[in-house]
Amino acid sequence: AQTVTQSQPEMSVQEAETVTLSCTYDTSESNYYLFWYKQPPSRQMILVIRQEAYKQQNATENRFSVNFQKAAKSFSLKISDSQLGDTAMYFCATLSGNTPLVFGKGTRLSVIA
Amino acid sequence: NAGVMQNPRHLVRRRGQEARLRCSPMKGHSHVYWYRQLPEEGLKFMVYLQKENIIDESGMPKERFSAEFPKEGPSILRIQQVVRGDSAAYFCASSLQGTYGYTFGSGTRLTVV
Numbered sequence: 001a002q003t004v005t006q007s008q009p010e011m012s013v014q015e016a017e018t019v020t021l022s023c024t025y026d027t028s029e030s031n032y033y034l035f036w037y038k039q040p041p042s043r044q045m046i047l048v049i050r051q052e053a054y055k056q057q058n059a060t061e062n063r064f065s066v067n068f069q070k071a072a073k074s075f076s077l078k079i080s081d082s083q084l085g086d087t088a089m090y091f092c093a094t095l096s097g098n099t100p101l102v103f104g105k106g107t108r109l110s111v112i113a
Numbered sequence: 114n115a116g117v118m119q120n121p122r123h124l125v126r127r128r129g130q131e132a133r134l135r136c137s138p139m140k141g142h143s144h145v146y147w148y149r150q151l152p153e154e155g156l157k158f159m160v161y162l163q164k165e166n167i168i169d170e171s172g173m174p175k176e177r178f179s180a181e182f183p184k185e186g187p188s189i190l191r192i193q194q195v196v197r198g199d200s201a202a203y204f205c206a207s208s209l210q211g212t213y214g215y216t217f218g219s220g221t222r223l224t225v226v
Contacts, residue, residue: 004155033212033214035214037217042219043202043219043220043222044217044219044220045156045204045206045217045220046217047214047215047216050213050214091155091156095212097212099169100146100158100161100169101146101156101158101206101214101215102158103148103155103156103157104155105154105155106154106155
């Protein structure tokens with residue numbers, strides 16, 4: 001079974017600063033995928049970034065980037081130049097071809113003006 | 114492209130009634146997933162369907178819950194004889210190919226009174 005652990009229930013960051021959200025996972029699959037989703041107060045789940053486990057290069061998407069450490073089973077999300085609109089719950093998730101998306105419990109991020 | 118459409122957005126049911134939640138996947142997507150989110154929790158997988166088939170229902174409670182994705186029309190998550198513990202947000206997601214990540218609907222918030 002796949003599991004995802006997010007050890008930071010809440011975090012805050014000043015506007016324009018950088019923040020890193022932690023995520024560790026466990027899987028017995030050799031081929032899997034990792035994701036970060038954002039859930040603002042509207043409740044909509046929005047895909048932020050995706051990483052293929054067989055790729056060593058860290059994924060980036062504008063101000064969002066990941067630090068993927070496969071041996072340590074770590075997949076952290078870095079948000080640069082934080083904006084007020086980044087305030088949301090952030091969920092780390094993983095899936096493989098055989099299992100559907102499994103989520104962590106989330107980190108509540110507050111961006112402070 | 115209207116995205117994943119869920120309705121209703123909010124649903125109130127009395128204990129013992131039936132709740133019926135609908136989900137129309139993105140155009141061209143044939144994979145549908147249902148998740149449940151309790152307050153301050155991550156999303157928990159319930160069931161994975163393709164047209165006319167249940168692929169994985171390992172997260173579905175054995176009693177009172179059922180899901181279908183007919184050849185024509187939306188996917189339906191049905192909860193019979195609802196109890197207060199069924200109160201949660203229910204999310205539907207769809208994908209073209211699961212490993213690219215899922216597109217989520219806005220969810221249905223079920224309240225059992």
